[in-house]
Amino acid sequence: MASRFRGAVAARWRTSPRRQHASLAAGAAALLVLSGLLTGYATLAHTGASPRDLRSALSVTPPASFAAPYTGQGDSVFEGSELGCVATGLPVFPFSNATTGKLTASVSTKVSACGSVLGWSAQAAGFAIYIDPFAGKTGTDHIVVHFTSTFNVTLNVTGSRGVGAPPSSANFSIIWEAAVYNESDQVTSAGFTSYEPTLTDQINSGTYSHLFKGVKETGYCNASLSSGYTYEVAIGVVFELIASVGTSGATASASLNAATDGNALKVASISEP
Numbered sequence: 473m474a475s476r477f478r479g480a481v482a483a484r485w486r487t488s489p490r491r492q493h494a495s496l497a498a499g500a501a502a503l504l505v506l507s508g509l510l511t512g513y514a515t516l517a518h519t520g521a522s523p524r525d526l527r528s529a530l531s532v533t534p535p536a537s538f539a540a541p542y543t544g545q546g547d548s549v550f551e552g553s554e555l556g557c558v559a560t561g562l563p564v565f566p567f568s569n570a571t572t573g574k575l576t577a578s579v580s581t582k583v584s585a586c587g588s589v590l591g592w593s594a595q596a597a598g599f600a601i602y603i604d605p606f607a608g609k610t611g612t613d614h615i616v617v618h619f620t621s622t623f624n625v626t627l628n629v630t631g632s633r634g635v636g637a638p639p640s641s642a643n644f645s646i647i648w649e650a651a652v653y654n655e656s657d658q659v660t661s662a663g664f665t666s667y668e669p670t671l672t673d674q675i676n677s678g679t680y681s682h683l684f685k686g687v688k689e690t691g692y693c694n695a696s697l698s699s700g701y702t703y704e705v706a707i708g709v710v711f712e713l714i715a716s717v718g719t720s721g722a723t724a725s726a727s728l729n730a731a732t733d734g735n736a737l738k739v740a741s742i743s744e745p
Contacts (some may be wrong), residue, residue, distance in 0.1 A: 556591020564731035573739035580727035608697035631722030652695035
């Protein structure tokens with residue numbers, strides 16, 4: 473299970489539409505840009521339509537409803553990529569507590585220009601809680617997950633933009649996820665749809681600092697099951713920090729604390745309505 477989750481998080485991060493490489497002038501480095509993010513303030517950017525009541529479409533008797541303490545396993549992963557003068561800190565390594573549903577991590581990264589090398593840094597942390605497997609029956613299964621999250625985010629960009637130079641930037645994004653996996657063949661159940669709420673922000677100058685306290689989000693997954701197979705519920709959170717400089721003398725930094733001072737990302741409840 474661990475290798476599957478780590479591979480899935482890494483693949484999501486590396487192929488994310490928000491993580492794009494742009495060719496700059498000769499001698500300049502690649503610039504990571506989070507496209508589509510709003511500048512100057514945080515916004516809840518949901519990635520799908522609002523959840524619908526699908527109870528009438530269920531043909532599978534739900535195996536159970538879940539609340540802490542959960543019976544299952546936790547997993548976590550940290551991935552990073554950087555170029556130039558970069559200082560990345562990991563005061564608290566990502567950790568998933570499967571019993572309580574609490575997910576904790578603290579990550580920071582700062583980028584400075586090294587002469588003509590315009591640096592960038594991309595750091596991603598992922599968590600998962602796997603609920604113990606259950607036997608599937610042919611039909612559609614509907615998993616709903618409620619999250620409650622408290623965390624600090626600080627973004628900072630210094631230095632003026634040079635003539636014709638790309639802007640420096642600091643970004644963060646966090647995604648709350650729910651999935652049903654086919655434990656028999658180690659892949660996501662075919663025919664699934666999901667709703668994954670996302671919170672994102674980006675600045676190109678100045679400082680942005682905010683405490684997101686008790687943020688409540690709901691994710692869901694509809695999975696097509698088949699009898700004779702074993703399935704498991706997988707709950708996950710992924711966050712990314714990306715910083716880049718576009719001109720000499722600039723700096724860009726991003727940090728997210730979801731581990732100390734009462735901060736944590738938490739799976740509040742899991743249900744199958």
